[in-house]
Amino acid sequence: MGVAFDSISFKASLCDGCGDCMTACSQAKGGASRISIVPGAKAGSFETALCRQCGDPKCVQVCPSGALDKDGGNGIIGWDASKCVDCLLCTAGCAYGGIAVDESVARVGKCDQCDGDPACVKVCPTGALEFRKAGSIFNEYGAKEDLFVPGLSGCQGCNSELIMRHAMRKIGRNSVLATPPGCIPGMGSVGYNGKTGTKVPVFHPLLTNTASMLSGIRRYYDRIGRKDIVVMALAGDGGTADCGFHAVSGAAERGEKVLYVCVDNEGYMNTGMQRSGTTPYGSWTSTTPVGEHMQGKTQDAKNLPLIMTAHKCRYVATASTGYMEDLYEKLDRAIAASFEGFSYLHIYSPCPTGWRIPSSKVIDACRLSVDSNFNPLWEYTNTSGLRFTHSPDNAHPVSAYVKMIGKYRHLSPDQLAHIQAKVDEQVALLKLMAAESPPPPAAHRAPAGSSTPAGAEPSQPARREIARN
Ligand code: SF4
Ligand code: SF4
DSSP, X not given: OOXXXXXXXXXXXXXXXXXXXXXXXXXXXXXXXXXXXXXXXXXXXXXXXXXXXXXSOHHHHHOSSSOEEEOTTTOOEEEOTTTOOOOOHHHHHOTTOOEEEEXXXXXXXXXXXXXXXXXXXXXXXXXXXXXXXXTHHHHHHTTSOOSBOTTOOOOTTOHHHHHHHHHHHHHOSSEEEEOOSSHHHHTTTTOBTTBOSBSSOEEOOOSSOHHHHHHHHHHHHHHTTOOSOEEXXXXXXXXXXXXXXXXXXXXXXXXXXXXXXXXXXXXXXXXXXXXXXXXXXXXXXXXXXXXXXXXXXXXXXOOHHHHHHTTTOSEEEEEETTSHXXXXXXHHHHHHHTTTSOEEEEEEOOOHHHHTOOGGGHHXXXXXXXXXXXXXXXXXXXXXXXXXXXXXXXXOOHHHHHXXXXXXXXXXXXXXXXXXXXXXXXXXXXXXXXXXXXXXXXXXXXXXXXXXOOOOSSOHHHHHHXXXX
């Protein structure tokens, strides 16, 4: 398997042109800044010229002396001053203006990402610069075993299959899994003809009793002294928000030490796309049809993760496959918390079949649902309160999201206004909760506008260690 590399990203919308990054770079490198902030096409906008550490670098190709070379270990294109003949061809070869020239000595200056701690990123006051660990999932987990067999019978482009494969690869073999009736067992996780599609112990509770059965399993493992087993559910929204809710609520109230993952595709999709408690207002489903007498669902969705915070769970979070690193980090925290109390992870999961969207648009829908605040990303613990892990400010209008989804195709302007008002109301409530939460330690704080989670209490490996011993 190949390797992916970390990189410095730039969000033009957040840059105010202060130039602090250039000052920091030139101080750190003792010469011209390797990053340039230049005026953008629109008045008051800014762009950056910075080395992208390209996979197929043109600067390396055009260099006649072999002074530039890409390091296969960290992906950084390095510059060897002793080989450079100062022709400056590389600066012409780079389409991104990514190689600076230090005019005082007429030599190139090349970004080396400051050994993984870029000086420019550290000083940027607006979060326009971010050092993204873009390759971490691929590098750390790509080679780990997929704990579901190939050939599960999910619909083409099924986001729930993506969630279960990623979640279980992250969680690993030391787990016992419950998959109550829904799409996940429907696609074969509990098997066909006596053969299971899951490589860890899996059982198929009723739609109503998943959290109760998990409670018993955890107590069994506690009794025999096994502290290393993640006892968890991958359940649909129907089995969580509706007929399974009493069991979920009871287990959360008792503080049962389990991980409950709700895969929310906003309906009972495997049995004919009926509405559930989390189906949003206005949605077409087979039981909330669109016609002369009805224009989709007439009630608002339950905000189930918010309801779970009222149970004072050890951990509650929302996640999306549109923001995979956020999801992976929350899985870490959710697993650790499940050894201390009830841990609830709510993952949004567009259903190409039931939502009437092309399977190629599923991840776009995931991203836009977050970026429009339709499904804001946040996390909560019963000791540190609530915090957003993706900025809810500067959100797209919700119309940008719903217009790509077929189940909202019929919406009237009034219905759309209702949805936008509901989204605004939910975000305002979450912001109030976040405002009342103590700030995370400064060292863990995410930069403004960052989608990178921060603020975990103890380090996660440490917590996992504590939890399992
Ligand atoms: S300036 Fe140096 S690094 Fe750039 S192309 Fe010429 S020899 Fe290569
Ligand atoms: S420090 Fe940040 S905000 Fe200031 S110019 Fe650089 S990228 Fe833009």
